[in-house]
Amino acid sequence: MGKLALAAKITHVPSMYLSELDGPHKGCRQPAIDGHIEIGRRCRELGVDTIVVFDTHWLVNSGYHVNCAPHFEGIYTSNELPHFIKNMPYAYPGNPALGKLLAEVCTAEGVNTRAHDATTLALEYGTLVPMRYMNADQHFKVVSVSALCTVHNLADSVRLGAAMRKAVEAHYDGKVAFFASGSLSHRFAQNGVAEEFMHKMWSPFLETMDHAVVDMWQRGDWQTFCAMLPEYADKCHGEGFMHDTAMLLGALGWDAYRGKVEVVTPFFGSSGTGQINAVFPV
DSSP: OOEEEEEEEEOOOTHHHHTTSSSTTTTTTHHHHHHHHHHHHHHHHHTOOEEEEEEEEEEESSSEEEEOOSEEEEEEOOSSOTTTSOSEEEEEEBOHHHHHHHHHHHHHTTOOEEEEOSOOOOOOHHHHHHHHHHOTTOOSEEEEEEEEETTOOHHHHHHHHHHHHHHHHHHOSSEEEEEEEOOSSOOOOOTTOTGGGTTSBSOHHHHHHHHHHHHHHHHTOHHHHHHHHHHHHHHTTOGGGGHHHHHHHHHHTGGGOOOOOEEEEEEEEETBEEEEEEEEOO
């Protein structure tokens, strides 16, 4: 039936949009933008029809949710960083059929998930920023999955990722990409010194931990990484508590996964946080 054609952990830092605009930071995130363009190119080459984004900016307090409206369109300003992302237009086709299928199979597998197709629910910038660079021509349909899960167990997010892959492979007629949209460590710079940390990590500890994690990914040491993920997410301020990463690895086999990650955009610091674009071989 269907196929999971590409999986990746991607950045969505709002300074990517700022990087487009005239001013002191123009061009500062071009490597991250280029990484998104390259991942989008690979999706096209592989015949992907829909991109499913595990979005760490979609906060939910109960259950798992899928935004699968038939169409997304609007003008977005970030309430978190309105001086970075403001008045950004977007328009993308959705995939209600796939979204409902994902939710049905997840629920059948014991992870209660709701699909929202007849909805005014807007996309968050964990989805909108990468789609800006990968999908400007609306080539791909888009489905967004809540991944800022405030009261959820990481183990359930692993099961959700596995169930979503099962849904695609057993019941969907098409090719899909899964993206974990979120950072590595996510300790934002303290208020008042943000400009100083625009291109830096918040602390040597967090930077050391992030580099160690990337090294594990590149070596394929998933048993070590999966065992430490809950503590790493806690002590290193993982974005969305790193539910996006748990979902992605669930889809790939969790600690039985044997792939070695390909870094597309090298690790970089941004406003204190650790960022990367990396492809996880399927």
